[in-house]
Amino acid sequence: MVFEFVHLGPLESRGTVSELLLIPFQLSDPGSSTPNISRDPDAYFSSSSFFLPFIFTFCLPILKTEDSSRDIFLLLATGNQSCQSSTTLRSDLAKAIYFQLSYLAASASKAERTRVIVRLLSLPSLRFTAAEGRQVYNGCERQRTSNSYIQHHHAKFRQPYKHTARGNQCRYLNHILICPASTSPLTLISDEIALYDRQIRLWGMKAQQKIRNANVLLVTVKALGNEIAKNLALAGVGSLTLHDNAHVTDDDLCSQFFLQESDIGRFVRPEPQTFITMT
Amino acid sequence: MIHVETRDIFSLPTSYFEGFDIIIGTDLPIQGLNTLNAHARMRKKAFYAAASHGMYGYVFADLIEHTYVITRAKSNVPTKPGPETATRTILTSTTEKQNGKDVELVQKRESYQPLILANTSPLPQSYLDSTRRLRNVTPLLPCLRALWEFEKTVVPLRNLSATSSADFATFKSLASQMGRELQLPASSLTDAFISAFLTNLHAELSPVCAFLGAQLAQDVINVLGNREQPIQNMLLFDAEESLAPVYALYPVYAVPDGGMRQTKAMSPTVLNSPPSLRI
Numbered sequence: 001m002v003f004e005f006v007h008l009g010p011l012e013s014r015g016t017v018s019e020l021l022l023i024p025f026q027l028s029d030p031g032s033s034t035p036n037i038s039r040d041p042d043a044y045f046s047s048s049s050f051f052l053p054f055i056f057t058f059c060l061p062i063l064k065t066e067d068s069s070r071d072i073f074l075l076l077a078t079g080n081q082s083c084q085s086s087t088t089l090r091s092d093l094a095k096a097i098y099f100q101l102s103y104l105a106a107s108a109s110k111a112e113r114t115r116v117i118v119r120l121l122s123l124p125s126l127r128f129t130a131a132e133g134r135q136v137y138n139g140c141e142r143q144r145t146s147n148s149y150i151q152h153h154h155a156k157f158r159q160p161y162k163h164t165a166r167g168n169q170c171r172y173l174n175h176i177l178i179c180p181a182s183t184s185p186l187t188l189i190s191d192e193i194a195l196y197d198r199q200i201r202l203w204g205m206k207a208q209q210k211i212r213n214a215n216v217l218l219v220t221v222k223a224l225g226n227e228i229a230k231n232l233a234l235a236g237v238g239s240l241t242l243h244d245n246a247h248v249t250d251d252d253l254c255s256q257f258f259l260q261e262s263d264i265g266r267f268v269r270p271e272p273q274t275f276i277t278m279t
Numbered sequence: 280m281i282h283v284e285t286r287d288i289f290s291l292p293t294s295y296f297e298g299f300d301i302i303i304g305t306d307l308p309i310q311g312l313n314t315l316n317a318h319a320r321m322r323k324k325a326f327y328a329a330a331s332h333g334m335y336g337y338v339f340a341d342l343i344e345h346t347y348v349i350t351r352a353k354s355n356v357p358t359k360p361g362p363e364t365a366t367r368t369i370l371t372s373t374t375e376k377q378n379g380k381d382v383e384l385v386q387k388r389e390s391y392q393p394l395i396l397a398n399t400s401p402l403p404q405s406y407l408d409s410t411r412r413l414r415n416v417t418p419l420l421p422c423l424r425a426l427w428e429f430e431k432t433v434v435p436l437r438n439l440s441a442t443s444s445a446d447f448a449t450f451k452s453l454a455s456q457m458g459r460e461l462q463l464p465a466s467s468l469t470d471a472f473i474s475a476f477l478t479n480l481h482a483e484l485s486p487v488c489a490f491l492g493a494q495l496a497q498d499v500i501n502v503l504g505n506r507e508q509p510i511q512n513m514l515l516f517d518a519e520e521s522l523a524p525v526y527a528l529y530p531v532y533a534v535p536d537g538g539m540r541q542t543k544a545m546s547p548t549v550l551n552s553p554p555s556l557r558i
Contacts, residue, residue, distance in 0.1 A: 207504025214503050217299040219288055219315060223483035224331045225305045227492025228499075233281070235500050241299070243284040255483035 196236050208236065215239045223255035230257075289314055296322045301499055303327040306481075309394075309427035316341055316394045325502060328394060329495050333479025334518040335419055336491045340498065340510045341391045346370065347505045353381040365403065365529055366390055366511055389511050392529055397512055398424060400528040402461055410464075417524060418468045419515045421457035422476045428453050441477040450477060475519070487518050494523070 192212070193200065200208050214237050218225055221244040232240055248263045289311065296302060296318045302325070304315045312328045319326035320343065328339040358372040370386040392400065406412045429439060429450060440446050451473050458468045494514060501507040516523045 203500070203504050203506060207500075207506060210503045210505070211500060214301065215299045216301045216303065216499065217296070219302070219304040219311075220306045222306045223485065223488040224329055224336070224492055227488045228303060228305065228329070228496050231492055231496030232499060235496065237499075237503075239280045239282065241282040241284055243288050245285045245287055255485055255488065 211236055212238045217241045219243045226256045293318050293321050301325045306330045308430045313395050331488050331491055333482035336487055336516040338495050338514040340512050341393050344390050346388045348384055348386050351383055353383040358385055366527055391512055396530050397528040400530045403527050414464055416463055417515050417517055418472045419517055421454045424457040425454035
């Protein structure tokens, strides 16, 4: 098993990225004791004692599947600023995850080629509430004891994400969890975070959110319009309206990469699926 | 989400434009651009105009009033709120620590003019004060203005012909008139350039479109995220010279905050770094 611990570092993916886990957590001081669940549920559910087992229950079924050459992405969203500056905390977290996963991988036969990539994302206002945490925790415990757990969840990974609860609710994407902050709702779904990861690192989650909600009108789609439409769509603009009431001519084929010979005479109209991966 | 609109855009009511955040007009004649710009202004939406003419091209921005934040290393000289250039005002400045470095978050505001006014505006005072700078202003600027004037007055419905000597003479006299209005030296506008410009008219070259499309899309994305300095307000691209200077074309009377147009009191950083981009 290859293990990488990336903190906002360069990202290149050799395998197919198929799993993503977004867990809000607080890094606790390694020297301090585990928070007491009954006395301080808030602290407990956001501490590493809580989220580490949760990560492992998530990874195990992936490690055990036949197709283990995939990358596992763990995107840990933390509300704790200190994890950005403190290398000790980061390396302790890395060690903990690494040892646990190696132990799990030893029991999984074909896990050598799996890469586990852990990335930290700092979202200052992201926190678990006690109720949300307990719900996840109970769900995990229940699933862990179930015999059909692995098959059941492996099948579920391949299902598209259906339910999107808006607002401040905790959202569950099978195992993939997004917990929006209580003040600013995070409405990007995890797939989008993974897809636009590099640019989110450049301009931040808030800007990506605005780009996602933007409506852009592009009048005249010629060579320059093609370029603009392509660039905006790749950046994840929410809605793009292309206006053009001219018909495609021979000349348009030279410079417009969305058009083919069969398009001549039609309205200038790029097929959306040729360049849109997310809508 | 991609929508396609094939109705005549200029027959649609202003209310149609309400639903958009950004309106981009590409490869349109000046009347079309002015109409779109007027719709955008009425609905308080950001407007971009762009076109590519072979090896030449431009991007024009009218964001009406745009507030954005730039993040930069904290300098020893404190940033004072107040007017920075004729169009730009510093609103607030805060400092914070990021990754152990002092960074400064400066909130600025740019105010814009519609294309119809920008087209009759002089170059910034810092250019007018310097013969050297005026000499270096690209002849593309008077040529574009002449093209728009040509579209408006001479032959509204007919494309200019590069081979017709009558068109060349009309265009040349228009361009030199525009050059005089801009106070450019007569030597900067050569016959060779005018003839090259006319030959390139309405041609489409992929690399030029890629550059312009990237500049425009980048600006749209930054504007949506309220970050980085946007284009203020005319970017001209000359692929022959590999130059893309940005000129702030602003009417003399419309200086924000009721002040006089500044002559000598511009900040030294602005004067020392002409807003041009070498690629």
